[in-house]
Amino acid sequence: MRFLTFLLFASSCVVTGAADEYKLKYPLGLKPMSIPKGNELTAAKIELGKQLFFDARLSRDDTISCSSCHVPSKGWTDGEAFATGVRGQRTGRSAPTIINAGYSQLLFWDGRATMLEGQALGPIQSSVEMDLTLEECVAKLNAIEGYRKQFQEVFGTEVTSPGIAKAIASFERTILSGNAPYDKFKAGDENALSAAAQRGSKLFFGKANCSACHAGPNFSDAAFHNIGVGMDKPDPDVGRFNETQLLGDRGSFKTATLREIARTAPYMHDGSLKTLEDVIEYYNKGGNANPQLDEEVFPLNLNAEQKADLVTFLKEGLSSEGYPDVSPPTLPE
Numbered sequence: 001m002r003f004l005t006f007l008l009f010a011s012s013c014v015v016t017g018a019a020d021e022y023k024l025k026y027p028l029g030l031k032p033m034s035i036p037k038g039n040e041l042t043a044a045k046i047e048l049g050k051q052l053f054f055d056a057r058l059s060r061d062d063t064i065s066c067s068s069c070h071v072p073s074k075g076w077t078d079g080e081a082f083a084t085g086v087r088g089q090r091t092g093r094s095a096p097t098i099i100n101a102g103y104s105q106l107l108f109w110d111g112r113a114t115m116l117e118g119q120a121l122g123p124i125q126s127s128v129e130m131d132l133t134l135e136e137c138v139a140k141l142n143a144i145e146g147y148r149k150q151f152q153e154v155f156g157t158e159v160t161s162p163g164i165a166k167a168i169a170s171f172e173r174t175i176l177s178g179n180a181p182y183d184k185f186k187a188g189d190e191n192a193l194s195a196a197a198q199r200g201s202k203l204f205f206g207k208a209n210c211s212a213c214h215a216g217p218n219f220s221d222a223a224f225h226n227i228g229v230g231m232d233k234p235d236p237d238v239g240r241f242n243e244t245q246l247l248g249d250r251g252s253f254k255t256a257t258l259r260e261i262a263r264t265a266p267y268m269h270d271g272s273l274k275t276l277e278d279v280i281e282y283y284n285k286g287g288n289a290n291p292q293l294d295e296e297v298f299p300l301n302l303n304a305e306q307k308a309d310l311v312t313f314l315k316e317g318l319s320s321e322g323y324p325d326v327s328p329p330t331l332p333e
Helices: 006-010 043-053 115-120 134-142 145-155 161-172 181-186 195-204 276-285 304-317
Strands: none
Touching (some): 115 161, 181 304
């Protein structure tokens, strides 16, 4: 199912002045992100988006919010192999973290949504997640006086689906992780990484070939790759292929960020690898062979010490003291 793309969000909103603009504070290691025109950040819009993100009333039975699958204390995932929606339904894929998601153009594991504005409405409409039509969601929120008032203040309208998407996207753009030991080490602090983490870093950017896909400030190329996960099953999830119908995309999934990777277990789109040690072992063997296996996936022949050093780098080097933890807000009545 395709969800509304960014073109939807050119609808009416109040034009804010420079004094209303909210300036993101980028931690060490991150570059400024592109903020779409027509959805400039303001403190009021971010707060509204935060409330919507944590509000289970956006689901049919008032049990599931965005934060149900993207839990701040669990790396903005849910710690489960598969995300769970209304009536205990399982989605079949792991909930990806939203940390640094504002840097991505294509969202979801298969890239079916454009920008955060396009992604935000998808789970609301999904029958196995929040199970509301947009019309039902808008009507439900318009019945809440506090939301009607805030939407009027922020957008100059009653509650609308484009407004919901813009507000949630604005909040999600504030969930940033940087200033990790690796960033400090790269900036000149030779003591920021332990000796083992430094060895792991050299492997990451060298023999282990991790940086072929986990590249750039966000440790993700934001592209789609077949690394063989699940492709040994009789009826595998074909991922990006469902969107493009290109054979080369069969079994391809979006490269996840490695920022705060120690917090986001289990790993892979199907949550099949429980620990980082499992992940390194999987790559070390060269993944699961299949016709579309990415050329960057091959046996690494790492020894026990090298595998341990690589895990140390991921855990120690990419975990920030400034982790973006957020407490649930007071919700409108």
